[in-house]
Amino acid sequence: MKVDIIGDVHGCFDELCNLLQQLGYQKKQNSYVHPGGRFPVFLGDITDRGPDSLQTIQLVYNMVVHKQIAYYVPGNHCNKLYRYFLGNKVMHLHGLETTVAEYTALPNREQKEIRHMFMTLYEQAPLYLQLPEVQAVVAHAGIKESLIGRTDKKVESFVLYGDVSGAFHPDGRPIRRDWAQYYQGKDWIVYGHTPVKTPRFVHRTVNIDTGCVFGNALTAFRLPEEKIVNVPSKQPLLEEKFTIYDET
Numbered sequence: 739m740k741v742d743i744i745g746d747v748h749g750c751f752d753e754l755c756n757l758l759q760q761l762g763y764q765k766k767q768n769s770y771v772h773p774g775g776r777f778p779v780f781l782g783d784i785t786d787r788g789p790d791s792l793q794t795i796q797l798v799y800n801m802v803v804h805k806q807i808a809y810y811v812p813g814n815h816c817n818k819l820y821r822y823f824l825g826n827k828v829m830h831l832h833g834l835e836t837t838v839a840e841y842t843a844l845p846n847r848e849q850k851e852i853r854h855m856f857m858t859l860y861e862q863a864p865l866y867l868q869l870p871e872v873q874a875v876v877a878h879a880g881i882k883e884s885l886i887g888r889t890d891k892k893v894e895s896f897v898l899y900g901d902v903s904g905a906f907h908p909d910g911r912p913i914r915r916d917w918a919q920y921y922q923g924k925d926w927i928v929y930g931h932t933p934v935k936t937p938r939f940v941h942r943t944v945n946i947d948t949g950c951v952f953g954n955a956l957t958a959f960r961l962p963e964e965k966i967v968n969v970p971s972k973q974p975l976l977e978e979k980f981t982i983y984d985e986t
């Protein structure tokens with residue numbers, strides 16, 4: 739098994755198509771197929787903020803649910819969109835408003851189709867993906883070694899939101915503990931969620947959310963090759979959205 743794990747897309751559909759082509763996938767009807775039988779893995783936050791969230795949902799649904807030639811795990815934005823589609827009251831903030839605007843502009847029949855696609859995709863998804871053949875675990879915001887194998891509420895919160903301490907920075911962002919620094923496992927942990935300018939490797943973990951929707955790049959991590967491939971973003975660069983880590 740060979741996989742291409744793809745970072746947070748956030749509705750950047752053009753960049754996603756460019757990245758898949760760059761990785762050697764060929765467009766076939768409504769999906770992309772790799773002649774070498776590789777599988778893309780979407781690590782969550784496929785929608786919100788970017789220009790084409792609904793086209794991204796359609797492509798990911800076709801590949802993951804319909805053709806079963808890709809994998810997907812949810813991110814926090816996916817969780818919120820799912821709750822919106824359930825009819826729960828959720829704030830249309832932090833990017834959900836762009837997806838909702840695309841959605842509400844559709845005729846009723848197409849709304850139903852998109853809603854069905856996304857809800858099916860979300861409901862069939864595991865919280866995180868264990869890929870023993872390439873010795874990797876894929877989780878949206880990462881996962882602590884001690885949580886691998888569990889599927890309870892604590893794990894759900896960790897893989898969707900990260901290791902949040904409950905405290906906040908002065909600007910309102912949550913303070914996150916740096917679980918990767920303490921990771922001692924042999925399997926790769928591949929994750930996204932926190933935008934960084936270049937993929938961040940710490941022990942055998944890598945954050946591949948290179949902030950495409952904030953103007954930087956869309957990144958894939960190929961396994962078993964352990965190779966990074968990326969394409970530039972078409973969005974304007976928002977420098978303040980990127981996290982600077984104090985690496986010691």
Ligand SMILES: [Mn+2]
Binds near residue numbers: 783
């Ligand atoms: Mn996220």
